[in-house]
Amino acid sequence: MPIRVLPSELVDQIAAGEVIERPASVVKELIENSLDAGARRIEIDVERGGTGLIRVRDDGCGIAADELAVALSRHATSKIGSLEDLESVTTLGFRGEALPSIASVSRLRLVSHPTGAPHGAQISADGGAVRAVRPAAHPQGTTIEVRDLFFNVPARRKFVRSDSTELHHIARLVERLTLSRFDVTFRLRNGERVLLEAPATTREGQDAGRLAQVLGKDFPARSVPIEHSAGPVTLSGWLGLPTAARAQPDQQFWFVNGRSVRDRLLMNAVRLGYRDVLYHGRHAAYALYLALDPKLVDVNAHPAKLEVRFRDTRQVHDFVLHAVERALAGTKPALAAAAPAGDSASMLGPLAGLGFTAHAGALSFRGAPYDKRAASTRDPWALLDSVREPEAVVPLQAALAEFPLGTALAQLHGVYILAQNREGLVLVDMHAAHERVLYEKFKAEQGAAPASQHLLEPVVVELKAHELEVILEGRRAWEQAGFELDALGPTRLALRRVPALLTGENVSQIVSSVVRDLELDAGTHHLDGAADKFLGTLACRTAIHAQRRLTLPEMNALLRQMEATERANQCNHGRPTWTRLSLQELDRLFLRGR
Numbered sequence: 001m002p003i004r005v006l007p008s009e010l011v012d013q014i015a016a017g018e019v020i021e022r023p024a025s026v027v028k029e030l031i032e033n034s035l036d037a038g039a040r041r042i043e044i045d046v047e048r049g050g051t052g053l054i055r056v057r058d059d060g061c062g063i064a065a066d067e068l069a070v071a072l073s074r075h076a077t078s079k080i081g082s083l084e085d086l087e088s089v090t091t092l093g094f095r096g097e098a099l100p101s102i103a104s105v106s107r108l109r110l111v112s113h114p115t116g117a118p119h120g121a122q123i124s125a126d127g128g129a130v131r132a133v134r135p136a137a138h139p140q141g142t143t144i145e146v147r148d149l150f151f152n153v154p155a156r157r158k159f160v161r162s163d164s165t166e167l168h169h170i171a172r173l174v175e176r177l178t179l180s181r182f183d184v185t186f187r188l189r190n191g192e193r194v195l196l197e198a199p200a201t202t203r204e205g206q207d208a209g210r211l212a213q214v215l216g217k218d219f220p221a222r223s224v225p226i227e228h229s230a231g232p233v234t235l236s237g238w239l240g241l242p243t244a245a246r247a248q249p250d251q252q253f254w255f256v257n258g259r260s261v262r263d264r265l266l267m268n269a270v271r272l273g274y275r276d277v278l279y280h281g282r283h284a285a286y287a288l289y290l291a292l293d294p295k296l297v298d299v300n301a302h303p304a305k306l307e308v309r310f311r312d313t314r315q316v317h318d319f320v321l322h323a324v325e326r327a328l329a330g331t332k333p334a335l336a337a338a339a340p341a342g343d344s345a346s347m348l349g350p351l352a353g354l355g356f357t358a359h360a361g362a363l364s365f366r367g368a369p370y371d372k373r374a375a376s377t378r379d380p381w382a383l384l385d386s387v388r389e390p391e392a393v394v395p396l397q398a399a400l401a402e403f404p405l406g407t408a409l410a411q412l413h414g415v416y417i418l419a420q421n422r423e424g425l426v427l428v429d430m431h432a433a434h435e436r437v438l439y440e441k442f443k444a445e446q447g448a449a450p451a452s453q454h455l456l457e458p459v460v461v462e463l464k465a466h467e468l469e470v471i472l473e474g475r476r477a478w479e480q481a482g483f484e485l486d487a488l489g490p491t492r493l494a495l496r497r498v499p500a501l502l503t504g505e506n507v508s509q510i511v512s513s514v515v516r517d518l519e520l521d522a523g524t525h526h527l528d529g530a531a532d533k534f535l536g537t538l539a540c541r542t543a544i545h546a547q548r549r550l551t552l553p554e555m556n557a558l559l560r561q562m563e564a565t566e567r568a569n570q571c572n573h574g575r576p577t578w579t580r581l582s583l584q585e586l587d588r589l590f591l592r593g594r
Contacts, residue, residue, distance in 0.1 A: 009104070009128055019101045022160060023050025023149055024169040026106075029098035030144055031177055034058035036091045037142065040200065041185040049163030050170055051149045059141040062114030065121035068133050071110070072125055074100045092259055099144075104128035105156070106149045112142040127152040171195055175214045179287050180255050182210060211238060215251050215285055219244065224331060226288070228323035233292045233316070235323045240285035241331060242277040242570045251285035257294060262306050266290070269317045273324025276439070276536055277331075277567050279574030290320070329566035333404040333578060404563055405578065408555035414547035417555045424582040430544050430558060432571035437561045439539035439572045442481070443532070451500040452482035458494040461508045465490045467515045474518065477534040502542070513541045536572040 020026055027044060034042045037060025047053040063071055070076045074097065102108060103125035113120030120138035124131045150157040160166060167190055174188045178198045188196040201209050211220050222244035228235045240251070254266050266288075274284045298309040310316045405428065406421030417428040445451075463471070468491060471478065478485060484497035498507050517537040544550075550558070562568040562577065571577055587593055 019097055020105060020149075022169060023054060023166045024173045026050065026054050026102055026146055026149065027056070027170050028173055028177070029102065030054070030056040030146075031174070032092035033098065033144075034060055034142070035181060035184065037061045039141065039184060042187075044170075044174060044186070044188045046167065046170055046188075046190055049160075049166030051157075051160060051163070051166065052147065054146040054149070055143065057141065057143040059139070062117070062120075062140060062142055063110075063112040064114050064117070065112075065133055065135075068110060068112065068121060068123040069130060072100050072103050072108075072123065072130050076100075100128075102146055103130070105153050106151065107147045109145040109147075110142070111136050111138045111144075113138040113140050115140060167195075176253055176260050178210055179214055179253050180258055180260055211287065214253075215240075215287065219251075219285060223285075224327055226323060226327040228319075228326065230319055232296065233290070233319055235288060235290055235320060237288035238286060239288075239324060239327055242274065242279075242282075242284070242328075242574060243576060245278055245282035245284055245574075247282065249283040252283070253287040255287075255289045256297060256299075256308050257291060258289075259299060259308070260306075261308055263308055265310070265313055265317055266320060269320035270324050273321050273328065276532060276572040277328055277570045277574055279570075282574065288320075290316075292316075331567055331569050333563055333568055403559065405559040408552050408559060411550055411555065414549060417550070417558065419555070419559060421580075424580060424584075424586060426578060426580050428559065428562070428578040429571075429575070430550065430555075431546060432573075432575050433558060433562050433568070433577040434543040435539050435571045435573075436568050436577055437558070437565050438543055439536050440565050440567065442535040442539055452484070452497045453500050453503050454484075454497050455495065458486075458496045459498070459507050460488065461493045461495065461511050463491055463493055463512065463515065467512075468493055470515055470518055471511075474534060481535065481538060505542070510538075510541050514538055517541075539572065 019029065023046070027046075027050065031042055031044070034056060037058060039058035039060035041059050043055075043057045045053065045055040045057075099108075099110075104127065107124075107126050109122060109124045111120055111122040120136045121133050122136035122138075123133045150160065171188060174186060174196055178184075178186045178196070183200050185200040186196065186198040187194065196213075198210055198213060211223075212218075215223075219238075219240060222241045223238040224241065226235060226237055226239050249267075252267065252270070254261050254263060256263070256266075270284065270286065270288070278284060296311045298311075404421060406419045406426050409418045409420055411430075412418055412427075415430065417430050417433075419426040419428065468487060471485070471493060472487060475485070482497065482499035483495060486494045486496065488494050493511070495507060495511065502510060514534070514537045517540070518533065569577060
């Protein structure tokens with residue numbers, strides 16, 4: 001077959017294939033045009049999953065009658081006019097491809113009444129064949145109707161899914177776009193049934209607004225706000241708590257300069273920010289907004305503009321990563337709204353014989369304030385020893401009000417700490433809690449010279465050849481933690497210096513356990529997170545383990561350490577460290593007040 005120029009109709013359909021993948025693609029392009037037109041109210045109507053009808057009506061600035069025909073021409077746009085404009089795009093659309101692409105694969109009708117014009121006008125196209133412009137009655141704004149999508153492209157229509165599937169994609173798309181503009185009202189209807197109604201509001205105070213509507217009614221209460229700036233870049237939004245993680249990554253929303261994107265670089269940065277607080281296989285929920293100079297981002301890198309390209313990808317990635325880590329670092333145990341105060345005398349029973357004393361009618365307990373110096377990681381048990389000697393008498397009611405995790409009552413099966421705070425009963429997984437405390441201390445000391453102990457005689461560890469290779473490849477992380485090591489052969493490792501916190505411990509067993517854990521996460525020792533992975537594994541192997549009996553002062557010391565530790569709600573594997581049963585929940589369990 002000879003080389004020849006393709007017919008314009010075929011060119012249009014090929015181009016449409018890049019922009020219009022399914023009915024939801026049409027909805028996306030039309031809504032973005034409405035937002036660019038300054039609309040404050042957008043109504044979307046669909047029938048038969050969008051293949052029968054897609055109608056988008058807005059109250060934007062409208063299109064002049066003499067520009068309607070041009071609007072359906074390929075590469076016609078009012079949003080850019082030069083290469084400089086393309087390099088600093090501030091609008092959602094700019095290529096001039098959407099309307100002609102849609103018109104080439106559907107029966108399209110466009111009616112618009114621009115601001116200041118005496119009346120509106122309409123234009124229609126049937127499979128790309130444009131008809132003449134005619135006057136039409138229409139309120140200020142624009143309505144675009146798209147009927148019989150892909151009627152002239154049977155091959156494409158075969159790939160369209162069921163009406164319910166396509167409707168689901170449209171609904172999810174509209175939900176996502178409602179998060180991009182809180183100041184715009186959105187309404188989505190399927191036939192006569194309203195699927196979504198999102199009145200215009202502001203981003204402040206969205207506890208019962210769009211966040212709850214899109215991300216679930218519990219999300220506002222189970223998320224933390226984020227606001228972080230560095231030079232021309234700002235990141236804001238909401239991060240779901242690790243305890244609100246999901247089995248699927250279906251509640252992750254990214255917006256770059258107001259544009260909804262699914263960018264792998266940004267999603268990876270957030271994933272790494274959650275890496276030591278999220279349980280394996282779980283996915284965070286979030287809505288994040290990145291604002292930066294348009295010249296620093298290329299929005300013309302993807303046919304559907306779903307991905308962007310940053311001028312300095314590493315800088316943006318690290319900025320997002322550190323911002324997320326900083327926001328999550330503040331998720332320490334905290335009290336919710338205060339429960340009704342109970343009678344002091346009624347609380348005496350559970351505390352009798354557990355080291356608490358009463359003074360002048362008020363219940364008190366003896367304890368020492370948390371001392372960071374006394375709780376140095378030079379000894380992993382130092383944090384528990386720091387309060388062995390009573391130094392002060394603190395009223396119990398004051399302690400319950402001051403300490404989010406309350407005061408220890410007992411140890412359950414050598415695994416859990418039972419404590420009471422002003423809201424009710426607190427249960428703490430002592431291993432998970434101690435693991436997080438040690439991990440954060442290890443990370444805090446990472447930049448300084450680690451406290452270590454020189455061994456008079458090296459400890460020789462017998463390993464498998466591939467295990468020794470894992471250690472040698474991650475040698476820097478081991479040395480930063482305070483180890484000095486040498487290979488004595490293909491399967492033998494000599495430890496000449498160890499971290500001071502391991503003094504008196506079975507170092508050989510700990511090293512073997514750490515390297516086995518590192519092996520399970522194949523390849524981690526090659527990544528930037530190798531040091532964190534190593535420190536997390538070391539913390540896990542060094543922390544309190546089940547069946548170790550703790551005294552009440554030791555338990556209280558661990559509770560105070562948790563309250564002072566970042567990310568203390570989860571261990572570094574993402575498991576929860578504590579939970580709470582409120583007095584109201586306990587009353588319900590025992591049918592009190594019924």
